[in-house]
Amino acid sequence: MTNYLIRRFFQMIIVVLLSTVAIYVLLNIAPGGPLSGIKLGSLKNRPSEADMARLEAYLGINKPIFLRYLTWLIGDDWLGADWVYVGLGNYRYPKLGSDGQQLVTNDPNTGEQEPQWNYARFWTDPSPALLPTGYTLWIWGEKTGTREFTADHIQVKPPITEARPKDLVAFGKVVSVVADMVTIEDAGGVKSTVTVGQSTTYTFPTGEGLPRPENGTWLNISGLTSSYGLLKQYSGFHNTNRGILRLDFGWSWKLAVGQPVVDLIKSRLGNTLILMITATVVSLIIAIPIGIYSGVHQYSGTDYAVTTFAFFGSAMPVFWFGLMLILLFSYGFKQWGLPYMPSGGTVLVREAQPGTLEALLNISKGSFIDRLVHIILPSIMLSLLYLAGWSRYMRSSMLEVLRQDYVRTARAKGLIERVVIIKHALRNALIPIITIVVFQLPGIFGGAILTETVFSYPGVGRLYFEALSASDWPVAMAYLFIQAVLVVIATLLGDVLYTVVDPRIRFK
Secondary structure, eight states: OHHHHHHHHHHHHHHHHHHHHHHHHHHHOSTTOTTHHHHTSOTTTOOOHHHHHHHHHHHTOSSOHHHHHHHHHHOSTTTTOSEEEOSSSOEEEEOBOTTSSBOEEEOTTTOOEEEOEEEESEEOOSSGGGOOTTOEEEEEEEEEETTEEEEEEEEESOOTTSOOOTTOSEEEEEEEEETTEEEEEOTTSOEEEEEEEEEEEEEOOTTSSOOOOSSSOEEEOHHHHSTTSTTGGGGGGOOSOOOGGGTOOOBOSSTTTTSBHHHHHHHHHHHHHHHHHHHHHHHHHHHHHHHHHHHHTTTSHHHHHHHHHHHHHHHSOHHHHHHHHHIIIIIIHHHTTSOBOOOSOSSOSSSOOTTBHHHHTTOOTTSHHHHHHHTHHHHHHHHHHHHHHHHHHHHHHHHHHHTSHHHHHHHHTTOOHHHIIIIIIHHHHHHHHHHHHHTHHHHHHHOOHHHHHHTTOOSHHHHHHHHHHTTOHHHHHHHHHHHHHHHHHHHHHHHHHHHHHOTTOOOO
């Protein structure tokens, strides 16, 4: 069993990596990209090349395609880095404000102040790698050609209120950084090329361009990844992203601009778990007994009823059934003067209105009962959908098992029918059900996209739908990646559970 699990672990890694390639390629071949609308704007409103470069850097689409995928996978904090921290976790250092003091956050519940920290695995010394696109530079040095300069000193992001010195050789916003060559653009759109050497000095704003901390164990990798190393042509793409393999999914582009994708998913995950776990448990509790009874009493009236229901549930459009539930229990009950149910959301956004089920039950806003009432309709919709398929699978599996020789032998020994069904037939009949139910694990995370959309339920499934509609690629790719990981885990879990329910199955 141990050897089998080790082999499956490596197979899972390969499958997940291949899935990341498919996810990234499929979502990055869209024509035009996310900036197509801006590029097609009028000349008056069209941003400058420096602003476009800043936007492309923010979205991560300024890199070559192979590097875009690689940095999405493992991050871009190692590009241009001079040092790597050797330790179990990331190195922690204070997050400083403009006054040079460590920033703090106030706990809204206790009022206590907690210091803020930055975390780093790689460290970059002051160099061109720390000059992101869009930053304003003041440059002192020498002119070597037409719009070409060498830099002795660079002031990064100078204060707006400070007058520009007269001895500058160049100034402007960063357009691109390639190794030790920095391209800048002034307010008139004129570009200049600045060559930066290892002797160049820098002045950064407070909290940026800090020297490497003396404490901790650091390994020098400047010969490989720094602005003067072997991979120097990619050092200008240095950033702070850690990549999806380190659970950093980036920031949302459209749905919540600047908010981490992880936080966005966390804000919806609780709602999805409540809905999906409720629907899954209710479906299993009902579907398995119904399938067993239908299989044992084949061609009975109950069997015909279950079969008819299964055909209806399988053929029924999910969105249509959800709309019918809303029309009946929300709109219809309201028209008939009956206590009507909420048609969407997770909790009341204001006090319960007269005539609603919440008002009848005197439910307080945000309470457990309030959440329970709001998931009744979407959980009914999902439960009936799962019931239809799972009860049918359970029936077919029971019919097959009941015809096996060992079941006939158990009956021939004089065992009562209940023992034959539960002890001998049921365990083997559960194998197909395990295959189906374990693949519900990704569904529990991902939610039911159509269900959450129809009922305006703020879950992860609806978040994915909104991300696709708004071309918010980081959110969509994070959703698909987590789904891919859960699918391979569910596959392994199903194989392990086979050995639990059927002693004849062994992995060697």
